[in-house]
Amino acid sequence: MKDRPILFSPLMAKAILDGKKTQTRRIIKDQDAVEFYEPTGEFIHVHANDCPSYCDYACQYPCPYGMRGDTLWVRESFAVWDGGTTYLANAVDEDGDEKEWVKEARLAYGVRWKPSIHMPKALCRIHLKVVDFDVERVQSISDDDAKAEGVESAAAFRELWIRINGQGSWDSNPWVWVVKFERIS
Template identity: 45%
Template sequence: MKERPILFSAPMVRAILAGTKTQTRRICKPAEAQGLSYVVDCQDGTWGNEEGDMPVFSCPYGRAGDRLWVRETFARIDGQTRPWIETDYRATYTHGDRLGDRLGINKRWTPSIHMPRHASRINLEVTGVRVERLQDISEADAKAEGVQMPDGTPTPPEFWSYRQEFGRLWEEINGASSWEANPWVWVIEVRRA
C-alpha cells in the first residue's frame, strides 16, 4: 500500500466529509500526450493501447488498496509557547471560532498545495481506477463526484442533471471549452479510510 497526496477544493472537501463524493476525475496525461483514440486496461494496474506500440502507463494516484491524503486550504494556529498547536480548514471554518477573529486578526490561509502530511485530516482509500473519456460520465457517476444542485433551486428543474452540473464544475476548474475537449481522464473511486 502506498500513500499519495491529492488536492481538493473547499466544496469537494465538504462533499467528501458529507459522504457524497466517492469519485474524482483527473486528466490522464499519458493518454492525452499520445493522442490515443482508445485506452486498454492491461489488468496489472497499467494502461496502454491494443497495438502495444507505446509504453504502458499507471495512475499517478495509485491503484485499489492505496491511500490518498487530502490537501486542502488551511491555516496554522500557533500557541504562545509552541508553534503549530492546531489547524483550521477553510472548507469548514466558521469565522468567529477563534479569539483572533474577535480581535480582528486576519487569518493567514495557506494554499492546499503547501499542506504537509501531518496537517491533513482526510484519508481516502482507493477502491478502483479506470480510464475513460470525460463525457462518458454517467448520471450516477456525476452524482458520485459530489456535485449538487445550485443553491436557491427549490426543486430540480426539468433540464437540470448531475452530469450537466459536473460539466459546469469541470469547466470552472479546467477552463472554458475543457468539457468539449473530452479528454481522457483517470476515474479514481474512493472511500473514507
C-alpha cells in the same frame, strides 16, 4: 501499497467529509499519447500513438493517483491560528463562499489561508483508500457518477469541471483518470 497526496478544492473536501464524494476525475497529462485503452488489472494499458502494434502490453501506464489498495492523503486549503488548524472546507457554504466567521477571523486576526499544495502531511485529516480506477472521456460521465463526484447531475458536474479546470476544458473532452475511493476513518 503506497501513500500519495491528492489535492481537493474546499467544496470537494467538504463533499468527501459529508459522504457525498467517492470518486474523482483527473486529466491525463499526455492527451496526445492516448489512442485507446484496456484495463489490465493493476494498470491501464494505454495504446499510445508511438506504441507498436506488437507491444504485448509493454506500454502499460500506471495510474498516478494510485493502484487498488493505495492510500491518498488529501491536501486542502488550511490556516493555522489560535493554536489549531482550520480547514477551508469547514469554512465555506454550499456555493463556496466564505462563512461570516471566516471573514471576521481574516480581517480581525489576519488569518491567511494557505493553498492546498502547501499542506504538510502532518495536518492531513482526510485519508482515502483507492478501490478502483479507470480511464474515460470526461463527457462520458453519467448522472450516477456525477453523484459519486459530489454533485447532483452530469450537468452540474460540467459546471464544476469548468470552474476547476477553466473555460474550454469541457469542450476539449479530455481523457481522464477516474479514481474511485472510500474514506478511511
